[in-house]
Amino acid sequence: MRMVRFIREGGKAMYLPDFNYYCPHSVQEACAILADLGAGAKVLAGGTDLLIKMKHELVVPKALVSLKNIRSLADIGYVEGKGLILGARCTHNDLVNSTLLHQRYLSVAEAAHQMANNQIRNIGTVGGNLVNAVPSADLPPILIALGAQVTLVGPGGERTLPLEQFFTGPGQTVIAHDEILTEVVIPDQSTTGSTYIKFGLRRSGALAVVGVAAAVTVVERVIREARIVLGAVAPTPIRAREAEERLVGNAVSTELLEEAGIRAATACKPISDIRASAEYRRDLVRVLTKRSLRRAIEQGHV
Amino acid sequence: MRDNYAVIGKSVPKIDGRVKVTGQAKYTGDLKFPNMLVGKILTSPHPHARILHIDTTEAERLPGVKAVITHKDVPPLKYGISPARWDENIFCIDKVRFVGDKVAAVAAVDDETVYKALKLIKVDYEVLPAVFDPIEAMAEGAPQIHDEYPRNINTEIHQHFGDVEKAFAQAYHVRTDRFVGQRTYQSPIEPHSAISMWEGGKLTVYTSTQSPHYFQYYIARQFGLPMGDVRVVKTFVGGGFGGKLEPTGLEFAGAVLSRLTGRPVKMFYDRHEMFAHNRGRHRQIMEITSGVDRDGKILGVHANFIMDGGAYTSLGIATAYYAGAMLTLTYDFANYKFDMIRVYTNLPACGAQRGHGAPQPRYAFECHLDMVAQDLGIDPLEMRLRNARKPNTITPNQFKINSCELEECIQQARRLSGWDAKKGKLPRGRGIGIAVGSFVSGAGYPIYRTNLPHAAAIIKVHEDGSAATLYTGATDIGQGSDTVLCQMAAEAMGFVYERMKIVAADTETTPHDFGAYASRQTLMSGAAVKQAGEEVKKQLLAMAGEMMQVAPEELDCREGVIFVKGRPEVNITFGEAAREFFVRKGPLIGRGAYTPPTLGGTFRGAAVGTSPAYSFAAQISEVEVDEETGEIQVKEVWDVHDCGTVINPALLHGQVHGALYMGMGESVWEEVLFDASGRILNPNLAEYRLPTALDMPKITSALVDSFEPAGPWGVKEVGEGATIPTMGCYANAIYDAMGIRVYSLPLTYEKVWRALREKRNADFSQNRQMAEAVPATPDEAARGDGR
Numbered sequence A: 001m002r003m004v005r006f007i008r009e010g011g012k013a014m015y016l017p018d019f020n021y022y023c024p025h026s027v028q029e030a031c032a033i034l035a036d037l038g039a040g041a042k043v044l045a046g047g048t049d050l051l052i053k054m055k056h057e058l059v060v061p062k063a064l065v066s067l068k069n070i071r072s073l074a075d076i077g078y079v080e081g082k083g084l085i086l087g088a089r090c091t092h093n094d095l096v097n098s099t100l101l102h103q104r105y106l107s108v109a110e111a112a113h114q115m116a117n118n119q120i121r122n123i124g125t126v127g128g129n130l131v132n133a134v135p136s137a138d139l140p141p142i143l144i145a146l147g148a149q150v151t152l153v154g155p156g157g158e159r160t161l162p163l164e165q166f167f168t169g170p171g172q173t174v175i176a177h178d179e180i181l182t183e184v185v186i187p188d189q190s191t192t193g194s195t196y197i198k199f200g201l202r203r204s205g206a207l208a209v210v211g212v213a214a215a216v217t218v219v220e221r222v223i224r225e226a227r228i229v230l231g232a233v234a235p236t237p238i239r240a241r242e243a244e245e246r247l248v249g250n251a252v253s254t255e256l257l258e259e260a261g262i263r264a265a266t267a268c269k270p271i272s273d274i275r276a277s278a279e280y281r282r283d284l285v286r287v288l289t290k291r292s293l294r295r296a297i298e299q300g301h302v
Numbered sequence B: 001m002r003d004n005y006a007v008i009g010k011s012v013p014k015i016d017g018r019v020k021v022t023g024q025a026k027y028t029g030d031l032k033f034p035n036m037l038v039g040k041i042l043t044s045p046h047p048h049a050r051i052l053h054i055d056t057t058e059a060e061r062l063p064g065v066k067a068v069i070t071h072k073d074v075p076p077l078k079y080g081i082s083p084a085r086w087d088e089n090i091f092c093i094d095k096v097r098f099v100g101d102k103v104a105a106v107a108a109v110d111d112e113t114v115y116k117a118l119k120l121i122k123v124d125y126e127v128l129p130a131v132f133d134p135i136e137a138m139a140e141g142a143p144q145i146h147d148e149y150p151r152n153i154n155t156e157i158h159q160h161f162g163d164v165e166k167a168f169a170q171a172y173h174v175r176t177d178r179f180v181g182q183r184t185y186q187s188p189i190e191p192h193s194a195i196s197m198w199e200g201g202k203l204t205v206y207t208s209t210q211s212p213h214y215f216q217y218y219i220a221r222q223f224g225l226p227m228g229d230v231r232v233v234k235t236f237v238g239g240g241f242g243g244k245l246e247p248t249g250l251e252f253a254g255a256v257l258s259r260l261t262g263r264p265v266k267m268f269y270d271r272h273e274m275f276a277h278n279r280g281r282h283r284q285i286m287e288i289t290s291g292v293d294r295d296g297k298i299l300g301v302h303a304n305f306i307m308d309g310g311a312y313t314s315l316g317i318a319t320a321y322y323a324g325a326m327l328t329l330t331y332d333f334a335n336y337k338f339d340m341i342r343v344y345t346n347l348p349a350c351g352a353q354r355g356h357g358a359p360q361p362r363y364a365f366e367c368h369l370d371m372v373a374q375d376l377g378i379d380p381l382e383m384r385l386r387n388a389r390k391p392n393t394i395t396p397n398q399f400k401i402n403s404c405e406l407e408e409c410i411q412q413a414r415r416l417s418g419w420d421a422k423k424g425k426l427p428r429g430r431g432i433g434i435a436v437g438s439f440v441s442g443a444g445y446p447i448y449r450t451n452l453p454h455a456a457a458i459i460k461v462h463e464d465g466s467a468a469t470l471y472t473g474a475t476d477i478g479q480g481s482d483t484v485l486c487q488m489a490a491e492a493m494g495f496v497y498e499r500m501k502i503v504a505a506d507t508e509t510t511p512h513d514f515g516a517y518a519s520r521q522t523l524m525s526g527a528a529v530k531q532a533g534e535e536v537k538k539q540l541l542a543m544a545g546e547m548m549q550v551a552p553e554e555l556d557c558r559e560g561v562i563f564v565k566g567r568p569e570v571n572i573t574f575g576e577a578a579r580e581f582f583v584r585k586g587p588l589i590g591r592g593a594y595t596p597p598t599l600g601g602t603f604r605g606a607a608v609g610t611s612p613a614y615s616f617a618a619q620i621s622e623v624e625v626d627e628e629t630g631e632i633q634v635k636e637v638w639d640v641h642d643c644g645t646v647i648n649p650a651l652l653h654g655q656v657h658g659a660l661y662m663g664m665g666e667s668v669w670e671e672v673l674f675d676a677s678g679r680i681l682n683p684n685l686a687e688y689r690l691p692t693a694l695d696m697p698k699i700t701s702a703l704v705d706s707f708e709p710a711g712p713w714g715v716k717e718v719g720e721g722a723t724i725p726t727m728g729c730y731a732n733a734i735y736d737a738m739g740i741r742v743y744s745l746p747l748t749y750e751k752v753w754r755a756l757r758e759k760r761n762a763d764f765s766q767n768r769q770m771a772e773a774v775p776a777t778p779d780e781a782a783r784g785d786g787r
């Protein structure tokens, strides 16, 4: 869908419109500038979504507030009792190469590795991927499956909420125009496995036609807890709760996973676009749900 | 004998390899000239609309704008690359015919100003009904796109050789299948660009082109200039694949803008504009009927096609003819009928894309042939062996085939791929398929009628004998013709490749050549180069004879050394003799020109498809299909080519890989899509999915021994041949893997998924019927279960 909105009228300019540019050194300063300039100002991270939209004049901000000088937003760290913290300005390749993620949630690094291409992964950021809120974005499903929280900082202070509650529609989130997403926290947890399967129409540089993430807690072949998150099949990433409920308390079996797949397929609300029909997406949800569950159950956080 | 060559047959490094990998090579977009302006074209937002009024005043008033032009400022003469159907104007006069049609242009001091100025041009349109499907476009009452072409029919072809009806009547089995080929775009990595300079009555154009000659010819014609006053210079080119054969609005509008401003004007298309300019593969509906005898020998074929040409002709007449003409090359049958209608629609114009016209019909035919083989219970490879063309034969449409090792290509592909061990024996989800192809080694006739030679070359040996420069109009667009032709020049002269220099594709300094299309340069430009080299050698040996007091016939020259035959220790160097030649006689120059012999029949359209020589290829591929998602993975491909003598093996295999890559993209991934108003939905490299390195399979490119008498040293084409079998080859492998047939390109994952689901449903209900009739064996019941 995203690309469909990029269609320009014949002859319409493919040139960046004029804007003022700010690069503050702290989150507070950035928020103050945003508050001051009003809705015409936008945060700039890697620019891999924003600048393209601007070239196509889908958004024409009066000002861009770059995060590039706010170093603190680029860290990946672990805080005892809190969890694993991904700074909003971490690039996808920062995730791909993070030892901390490799040790704890390889599934997140793998999801990042499946995105775009190396050039984009070198500059596109976690925060941008979340705030941009495209239904097919690759990071939200796995992060929601792992119960991630996001921190938003505005001129009035800071708030934290589950990522699951962050998205409100295509391109829409709860963030206010003068707020900055500063970090994503993956809390400590007892899950035994998680994974994200992206189905794209070629091996690299393809957006997800369907993305399915699963996180499970399995004890002695019995599923204690399961979270299934579907991407690209609804206006926002969605939990497949009926499927999750079917799993919890039951011993792992092929039939069970099949059934979870069918329930997830029934629950999703896909649309048809240039990449796939709704029908195809729905069936892919069935297949990928079962496959992602199998992988999370058998292989851990991969 | 062939082992005896000193320079050809070797994988010498590309002559421009170093400047390209170090980024020193300058493409048109890299060039800057003092005072240069930037220009851009305003295009239509509507697929079909009458232009009521164009107001440029505001744009003209913008500071930095130097000129704004519309149809009023340019010659009204229609142009096109197909002389029989000149149907384009530099700017639309009365109406626009597709989203992206050219309306006006601006030249200004920088990019920013140009873009701003474009927005200030006001165009009032009266929107007209539009049509996007060729069958609808032919219907009574459909919107009329060009007044001169009733029912929007651009080209109609009806050819009949032998008697197809009689052949079908006598056939043991007759079968008809219908296929659809999709619109694709060449997507060269380098965007089109041109810099025009109109100074003192002379127009110079630096451009990214496949043919300086055709550009020069058509630009001169448009502006009423003698060709000598138009200089077209090719820079380095980042790929063309058929899309850069004809001049675009960039050259025409740029020239006018330069004349008006007196300054150089650089123009370019962005990626979206490239897709709109298009000239890529036609969408084509293909119905094929053939009749065979009990053993699978083809008796007659009827090809009945309809093409969506888009809004203009481009090279489409040739495409339409080629689509049918080249079907006769690979298999030997006597009766052939070809019907084709090329139809105008309100979409971007289609033209020549790698394999020009041949790949989609080949996909259709190779699928069809597999199904015929299946009907008869014959192995598909065996089916092809039984029908494969033999050397020294003539096709029903009167193409003379000299060398042809198709049978050996098939046999070698069979051995390399392990066909016999794999066919029908691979695990579920894996499959193997075969298809063949053939292509011209240069067109027998040029695009417009002329008796000019097809290629010419000059070699000038440097005065001190230390190097030699080849001057050729041949056009290196990345495929490596500069390298191959320098190898040929060195071989013919008895010189070394490392001391060769080249000046190419500049209409003022190099001799005429038609350029890079129809896979013509190795054979045709090569023939001219060989002749030029031999002329140098002859003069040089005569001089050496004088210097050495030996009769020239007793001398030979090889790798820069002139020696007495049989007594190599008696020698002088090429350089010594060349220097002495200059001292005594002036410049040492060799010249060559090549004109193909008169080829082909006398029927209407007989010229299209003629060639001095034809390449042949067999391709086998192995694929894996995910039976739940329809995802296709090509595991391995074996391409065996008969391309005559090989001048540079590394470049040759590079061409096979590249052609296969493009064929692969068209097979599974690529398609230009439109919305209901004729706007391109995927004019970008994100959603127009060219395969990536990760999608590529392992490729084995092998050759058979072959010598083509019509080519210099026995050469023929390779650059387009390997695109042709690929689509049919994958389709057949998918069938082998899953028992499903997808009747339209591209063979997307979703189409495969859908066909698999339909097959499961059909199998299921069939099994249920059987189960009701007879008690199911456990085996059958298992197969019915969910499959």
Ligand SMILES: Cc1cc2nc3c(=O)[nH]c(=O)nc-3n(C[C@H](O)[C@H](O)[C@H](O)COP(=O)(O)OP(=O)(O)OC[C@H]3O[C@@H](n4cnc5c(N)ncnc54)[C@H](O)[C@@H]3O)c2cc1C
Pocket (backbone or CB within 6 Å): A042, A043, A044, A045, A046, A047, A048, A049, A050, A051, A052, A067, A088, A089, A114, A115, A116, A117, A120, A123, A124, A125, A126, A127, A128, A129, A130, A131, A132, A136, A137, A138, A139, A175, A179, A180, A181, A182, A205, A206, A207, A208, B686
């Ligand atoms: C060729 C290509 C391929 C792509 N492939 C994929 C893919 O496979 N999968 C995928 O998911 N995405 C893909 N994308 C989209 C894009 O790269 C990602 O969404 C990326 O993560 C965006 O990050 P960014 O830093 O570039 O965001 P920007 O473009 O800088 O910003 C995006 C939006 O987020 C806002 N924003 C950014 N950071 C913050 C913050 N910290 N706080 C508040 N607001 C913020 C901006 O104001 C803007 O509205 C692709 C893009 C391209 C160009």
